[in-house]
Amino acid sequence: MRIIQTQPIARRRVRMAAALAATGILAMAGVLGVTSPKVAAQAPVAPPRPGLTLTSTAFPDGGVIPNRHTQAGDQVSPALAWSNVPAGTQSFVLHMRDPDVARNRGTDDQVHWLRWNLPGTATGLNEGQPSGAQLPDGSQQISASGPMYRGPGAPAAGPLHHYTFELYALDTRLEVAPGADAWETRTRIWQAMNGHVLGKAVYVGLFKRPQ
DSSP, rough: OOOOOHHHHHHHHHHHHHHHHHHHHHHHHHHHOOOOTTOOOOOOOOOOOOOOOEEOOOSOOTTOOOOOOSSTTTOOOEEEEOOOOOOOOEEEEEEEEEEOOOOSSSOOEEEEEEEEEETOOOOOOOOOOSSEEEEEEOEEEBTTTTTTOOOOOOOSOOOOEEEEEEEEEEESOOOOOOOSSSHHHHHHHHHTTTTTTTEEEEEEEEOOOOO
16 A cells, blocks of 8 residues: 655645745835845935025024114115025025015015015125115115115014015026016016025014114
């Protein structure tokens, strides 16, 4: 009588099935782009590029704006500087606003300074910028006071206002003519800027008139 040894054969079949299953898993991992952490080479990760930065020597970010730059003084525009300009920048827009003001009981705030088409090669503005709608560097400007810088003027009786300087780096120059006033002009500029902003920086100063 022949005795058939079934147990070794069964074990071999189990091992073969396990090997085939493992091969299938590895093949599927290859299709899905999954690699073993021991085998895959870690590509070096470049550090993130610093964002556009706006600074001033006139006052610290979040600090009180000296009277010299306000309606309580000579309304001299503060010195501003910027760095980490995005590649491809063709022009800048500088916008100074008072977000604590609700103009005519609406959503508009106060336009203290709006300057557009600053050259893309510029790295700042000196203190005491001149008035005039068209400036020597090719830029244009307007504010609630006219074609000039308008200093902060929050009343003494209220809280400190947050005067916000916003700098936008654009990939184009803007073909925008001034509107009837600073708010209409700002609306036109915002529309023209849409889709062209490469970077933005913000700097804030506080002020209210002395008692």
